[in-house]
Amino acid sequence: MGTSVRKLIALAPQSKHLRQKTTPAASLLQVPVLGTSFPTPLPTLSLTSSTTQSQLLAFLKTHLKSPITPQILLHFLKNKLHYHPKFTHLDFHIFQWASTIDSYRHDHHTYEWIVRTLAISDRFDALRVVVLDIMPSKPCPCSDGIFCCPRIEPIFRFAINSYCRAGRLDDASIIFSTMRKLIDGKPSVAVYNILIHGFVKNGQHDKALRLYDQLILDRVKPDVFTFNILISSYCKSSKFGLALNLFKEMRAKNCEPNVVSFNTLIKGFFKERNFEEGVSMAYEMIKLGCQISSVTCLILVNGLCKAGRTLRAYELLIDFSKKGVLPDGFECSNLVVSLCSESDAGRALEVVEEMWKTGNSPGIIACITLVEGLRNAGNIEDALKLVEKMLKKGIQLDSVTFNCLLQDACHLRRTAEADRLRLLASSKGLNADVVTYNILIAGYTREGKTKEGEHLVEEMLDKDYISDIASYNSLIDGLRNNRNFAS
Known part of the structure; x- marks a missing residue:
């Protein structure tokens, strides 16, 4: 068997569709594609059956034109192979085969496509082969000059991010080291951030710090995302003092904190039960012109309410509103619930009214x-x-709460007002039910307003809310017999 055939066998991906069996070399060498012979065998050697081999061979003859160029191969992979239900899983196999052709070189377009395809489909072993073996040994033609191909770092960055997402930090670190050798100069801070975040997300805080130290040694300027990742890691590790020190270092390096920086520190202060320090941090945000977000308000209000400092949360929210810094979309339900549970509905009403003044809807939960x-x-x-x-x-409102309120109004001899509210609710889609009518009729009965009550009875009759004549007569008789009733 020829050397090229043995090489192809070694390259073949291991899957249920492929096998490590030899086939007579003569049947694979010099396979014609559109009348042209290739010095390298087509990638059919490891397929499971001769039928599959012949099908792929026919597919290649039809769609893959010769001589192969990166543009032709990429078009074939993206627009032909990718949509074929039988052969789409062979994209890496075809890609790897193409790299063995002496007259062919992958460029950054084909590299970028295969890296993204393998990463998105979680084929990490194949992805490792591309970025650690094929790309370093057979670089893009753009790297033939003095400078390397400018697309190398973005390609590697996508691969590193994918390995971090999968929790394969060792592979991500190796790929990062390989990338550093291939690119001109130092990696961008974005690549460092991806790997640092990967370490933090997987609980490897010490490795994240070592990489940050390496970033500083490499004279790469950290950005706000770098600091936010590490500050958050310190807070999660209950090292809030170190998080504050890093925040100070951030300011010393002329890196302006953003809303995420402040939110993280506020949560850290609250976790340490330093509530006033957390509130002060919010006011520092305002002073620096950093827009308070809905998340900031939720952290402050919910944190204070959970700590039994509902009044402080109320004061803070009202002050934010008066200063004009209350963010759009903030929902005050938790504060309203806390105030009402402490029998302070008056302040809760003030909060809701303040929400309406700022153009924020208080939400159905807060209102109910x-x-x-x-x-x-x-x-x-x-x-x-x-x-x-x-x-x-x-x-x-829900019908139960609405009916309870109408009943309260009727008990205060304000049935006409309750009835007007019923009509307004009906015009807004909240239709009165049998309970609603019974409450209002009972109210009119107590107030001796027979005419108004009879009108409601007629409405009930029209809506089929009265099942028989006896029920109808009972309601009418009750109204007429209590014409002068007062309670």
């Missing part, structure tokens, strides 16, 4: 909780106004 809180506090007046405002803004 507040309605219940106001009802429990006996503040039916504000509850009715709140529900009316909610309905006008398109926020609908």
Whole structure:
């Protein structure tokens, strides 16, 4: 058997579709493709059956034109092989075979495509062969001059990121070292960040720090992402003091922190139960012109509420709103729930009103909780106004809460107001049910308003809410017999 055939056998990927069996070399050498012979055998040697070999051979003859160039091969891989259900898994096999042809050289386009394809499909062993064996030994033609191909680093960066995502940090480190030897100058900070984040994500904080030290030795300037990754790692490792030191180093290196930097430190302060320090960090954000995000507010408000400092959270939120720094989209449900649970529905109402002033919707959970809180506090007046405002803004209550509020209003002899609210709710899609009508009819009965009550009974009859004549007569008789009833 010829040397080229043995080489092809060694190159063949190990899968259920391929095998390490020899086939007579004569049947594989000098296979014609569109009338042209190749000095290297086509990649059919390791296929499982002669039928599959012949099918692939016919497919190659039809779609792969000779002489092969990177453009032709890439078009074949992307537009022909990739969509073939039988042969798509052989993309690496075809790619590897092409690299053995003496007259052919892969360029950065083919390298980039195969690296991305293998990485996305989690074929990491094959990917390792490409970036550690083929690319270093057979570089892109762009590297023939004084400088290396400018696409080498982006290609390797994608591979490193994929290995980090899969938790294969040793492979990622080896690929990073190989890349450093191939590129001109030092790697960009983005590549360092990917690997540092990979170490941190997998709990290897010491390795992340060593790589950061290497970054400094290489005179690569760390950016805000570098510092954020390490600050977060320190906080997760309960080394908040070191996180603060790194934050100071960040400022000393003229690297401006962003909202993620501050959010991470605020969470760290709260974890250490240094709540006022965390709040001060938020105000420092404002002072530096760093926009407070919804996440920042959630960290502050939720953290303070969980620590039993609901009043401080309320004061902070109101102050943010008055300063005009409250972010769009912030949802205040947790604060409203905490205030209502502490029987402070008045402040909860103020929070919701402040949300509306800033153009933020308080959310259905906050509104329902507040309605219940106001009802429990006996503040039916504000509850009715709140529900009316909610309905006008398109926020609908559930029928149970709505009916309970109407019943409270009726007990206060404000049935007409409750009825108007019922009509407003109906116009907004919250239709009255049998319970709603019974509550209002009972209210009108107590107030001796027979005409209004009879009108509701007629509505019930029209909506088939009254099942028989006896029920109808009972409601009408109740209204007429209690014309002068007062409670």
